[in-house]
Amino acid sequence: MATKKAASKKKKQNDVGRHIKTFWKIFAGFIFVFIAFFLLASWGVFGSLPDETSLENPEKNLATEIISSDGKTIGKFYKENRTPVPYDSLPDHLVNALIATEDVRFHEHSGIDGRGTVRAVAFLGSRGGASTITQQLAKLFFTGERASNKVERVLQKIKEWIIATRLERRYTKEEIITMYFNEYDFLNQAVGIESAAHIYFNKPPSQLSTAESAMLVGMFKNSSLFNPNRRPELVRDRRNVVLAQMEKYNYISETVMDSLQAQPLNLNFTPQGHDEGSATYFREYARQFMEDWIKENPKTDGSKYNIYEDGLKVYVTIxxxxxxxxxxxxxxxxxxxxxxxxxxxxxxxxxxxxxxxxxxxxxxxxxxxxxxxxxxxxxxxxxxxxxxxxxxxxxxxxxxxxxxxxxxxxxxxxxxxxxxxSFLQAAMMSMTPQTGEVKAWVGGIDYKHYKYDMVKKGKRQIGSTFKPFVYATAMDQMHMSPCDTLPNTSYTIPAGKHNLLKPWTPKNAGGGYGGMVTLKYALANSINTITARLIDRVGPEPVIDLVEKMGVDTKNMPAVPSIALGTPDVSVYEMVGAYSTFANEGVYIEPILIQRIEDKNGTVLYQNVPKTKDVISNEAAYVTVSLMEGVTQSGTGARLRGTWAKDNAYYKSVITGYPYDFKNPIAGKTGTTQNNSDGWFMGMVPNLVTGVWVGGDDRAIHFSSTRYGQGATMALPIWGTYMKSCYEDEDLDVSTGSFKRPANLSIETDCSKWREGDPDVEEIPDEFDF
Structure with missing residues (x-):
């Protein structure tokens, strides 16, 4: 009996030993197979893996940024809207939210979380997955979309582990965190944390609040499911889970968590599509500029830059x-x-x-x-x-x-x-005359529906805004004074003179004739007969030569006297550049829009060099400015002073922002074309020249009367409203002072002593604007 028990006991011990040996054999086999899988995968048996170069320099599609003069990103060109940011730009609570939610042992492992993997296998994923931040980065970089079956998923997971360990060897923890934030697609054209912060909250990542950071981190789970625009309540719940994780791991207190969880999402959705956002018309100009530039400026290896993938930075003057x-x-x-x-x-x-x-x-x-x-x-x-x-x-x-x-x-x-x-159109450009820097560019009323840019591409008749060029020619060549007087009577230039085939007798609008008037008064009130007398004296050719030197395309401008009243078609871009010559003491500077271009590493690829040209004397320029100051003092632009028809319901209902009540020196000129098809206003202060055009898509689209169709009604209010905003912003430092007076000024500009025959300004009709 004892012998049987001993034998049975020995047999059991042998069985246990065999089971233990079998277990270790199976375990060793599993380890061998596991290692073999890793080796085979690393050798590329189950599909190619990235080489060392790819790991050091992972391929990315980087958006080209358009950066304004005050350091704001106002647009991008991209296939993927991605702009990388450094680790220092990521706030601590953003990084903490990611670690608390996605990989709490991130700083302890080397790419694979052993404890998490065992937990995931033991509970079949019901208590959370085991994918680390580094593994998720590996998947974003190299493995594409989720596998379609379990076998492929196992192979993909092994690849992720291999790549994750390689990433851990080559990058610091901070670099891995940064790459993950820069690579993730947050939807709505927001690839990377920089785009996501701007698109969802209209701010850079560095300014994100804790709650905002938690919302974006919550999207890492599944951005398609947790889309703030489609499922705000679900996203809010997910954000609160992230906040709870931050409290669990002592990144925030319970009190802070409760406070933040009670907050709404506070989205400030700011899409960055090509048809949306700020400066859409200018951005299209910049895109075309870049397309032309890359044709002539290849990379050092001979290949061409790609504005949608190479991460260029375009610094602009806007x-x-x-x-x-x-x-x-x-x-x-x-x-x-x-x-x-x-x-x-x-x-x-x-x-x-x-x-x-x-x-x-x-x-x-x-x-x-x-x-x-x-x-x-x-x-x-x-x-x-x-x-x-x-x-x-x-x-x-x-x-x-x-x-x-x-x-x-x-x-x-x-x-x-x-x-x-049926919608009236508008265009506007604003420029610093001393530097040529264009500060604002509005090419139409809505880029999505009206893509034709009326700042540079579009050209329309300019009406009386052309008259200052005629006066400037007279000042420069004949040394005339704003105080010189001419008769305001009907005037005819006979056939055969100045290329005329028949006599030309221009008429004044509103029947305004009679007496002797100063040139300053004549320009202020846009008297056609006086302008006709001046172009008859100087001839049309010198006027055309002047505007050509000021950057206006004159190849289709006929050398006939009628150009004095603004019959040529000119763009807003050309007009602002030309008028800036007057404010810049007679020196023309070609408008500048692109300051410099840098590659993604900060190397300067292009630097703008201003193009300047002496056009007229500083004396003639100043005298012309003085003439145009009269327009806003007592002429067709006097409503900028807020003292004209203040109680008229017409002004209150139509003229935006009236009364403007500007007190500072302003030079300007209104313009209205035949049938009220085009309304213009060119306005200048010493350091800012702005041009505005308003009209229909076709010349047959216009107001029935000059009361509404004149430049003083259609265009001037845009200038007034814009300048009021600029003056209210003290950071802009828009001038309120006087235009620079030349030391050698020999022409009289103060016409206050001349009174005889000067018509009463208040009697000039409101329609007196041609």
């Missing part, structure tokens, strides 16, 4: 605040002006067109059809003209522009063309 004020001024005034325009068109059967036949109207619409994207796309598809025209008459769902926001509607594309033409 001031982000001045741009904001300019866009706001245009939007505010144009919305009010459009309301009046629509009211005037309620009984206009040909609206928005006036004074043209039905055949002419149809011709405008047909030309617009042929210029449309829809027409071009259908041509590419091989559609014939009949099919294309038929498609323009079929109703389809679409989104159209309105000043209260885009409207979803159903209409024919042809009706859409007519509808969008």
């Amino acid at each position: 001031d982000s605040k001045m741009q904001e004020y300019a866009e706001k001024a245009v939007k505010t005034h144009m919305a009010r002006l459009q309301k009046v325009f629509d009211e005037q068109n309620e009984k206009n059967k040909t609206a928005p067109f006036r004074d043209i036949t039905e055949a002419e109207t149809q011709n405008i619409l047909n030309n617009a059809m042929r210029r449309s994207d829809r027409w071009r796309e259908m041509e590419k598809q091989g559609k014939n003209e009949e099919e294309i025209i038929k498609s323009f008459k079929k109703k389809v769902p679409m989104r159209v522009f309105s000043w209260k926001g885009d409207i979803d509607t159903i209409m024919t594309p042809l009706d859409s063309i007519r509808y969008h033409k």
Whole structure:
């Protein structure tokens, strides 16, 4: 019996020993297989792994940034909207939120969290995964989307582990954290933490609050699921989980957690699409500039830069605040002006067109059809003209522009063309005359719907804003004084003179004739007969030569006297550059928009060199400025002083921001073209020249009367509103002083002693602006 027990006991011991040996064999086999898998994976048997160079320099698509003169990113060019930021720009609470939520032992492991892996295997992931921040970075960099089956997922996980350990050997913990934040896609074109902070909260990462950081870290779990724009309540709950993790690991106190969890998301969604955001028209100019620049400036290896992937930095002259004020001024005034325009068109059967036949109207619409994207796309598809025209008459769902926001509607594309033409357009540019730096650029009322840039591409008749060039020529060549007088009577230049085929007798608007008037008074009140007398004396050729030296394209400008009244087509860009010559003591500086270009490492690739040209004497320039000061003192621009028709309901309903009540020296000129098709205002203070144009998409789109259609009503209010905002911002240092007076001034500019025959300014009609 004892022998049997001993034998049984020995057998059990042997069985246990065999089981132990079997276990260790199995365990050793598992370890061998595991190691073999790792080795085979590292050798690329299961698919290629990145080489050492790729690990040191992982491929990234880096957005090109457009950086304003005050250091703000006002736009980007990208395939992926990614702009890397250094670790120092990441606030502590952002990093702490990530570690507390995603990898609490991040600083203890070397890429793989052993404890977390055992837990994940033992509980089949029900108590959390084991993927470290380094593994997640490896997946973002190299392994693409999630595997489609379990076998592929196991192989992918092994690759992630291998890559993670390599990353840990080559990078510091801070570099790994930084790369992870810079690589993650937060949706809504926000790739990386810099874009995400700007798009969701309109601030750089360094200024994120703890609650904002927690929301963005919460999106790491699944940004498609936790999308703040679609599921704000779910995102808020996820943010609160992150805050609870931060409290659990002592990054914040319980009191702070409770306070932050009670807060709303406080999103400030600021999309950065190419059609949205600030300075959209300027950004398109900058994109074209960059496309042209890279054609002529290859990399050192001969390849071309890519503005969508190479992470270039484009430093521009635009001031982000001045741009904001300019866009706001245009939007505010144009919305009010459009309301009046629509009211005037309620009984206009040909609206928005006036004074043209039905055949002419149809011709405008047909030309617009042929210029449309829809027409071009259908041509590419091989559609014939009949099919294309038929498609323009079929109703389809679409989104159209309105000043209260885009409207979803159903209409024919042809009706859409007519509808969008019913909106008045505007353009504006502001520039520092001493440096040529363009500070604000508004090319239209809405880039998404109206992409044609009216600052530089568009050219329109300039009306009386051309007259200062005629006066400047007379001042420079004939040494005339603003106090010189000429008769305000009908004046005819005979046929055969100055290339005229028939006599030319310009008329004054509003029937304003009679007496002798000073040149200063004549320009202030835009008297046509005086301008005609001056161009007859100097001739049109010297005037054309002057404006050409000031940067105006004159190849299509006829050398005839009528140009004196503003018949040429000129762009806002050219007009601001030309007027800046007067404010810059007779020296023309070509407008500057791109200061310099740097690569992603900060190497300067391009540096702007200003182009200057002496055009007229500083004396003639100053005298012309003095003449234009009269425009805002007692002429067509006097409403800037806030003393004209202050109680008139017309001003309160139409003229944005009136009264302006400016007290400082301002030189300027209004302009209105025939049929009130174009309204202009050019305004100058010593260190800022700004030009504004307002009009219809076609010349047949205009107000019925000069009361509303003149430059003083259509364009001047935008300048006034913009300048009020600039003056209220003391950081901008926009001048309130006087224009620089030349030491050698020999021409009399003070005409206060001349009174005889000077008409009463208050009797000049409001429409007196041509």
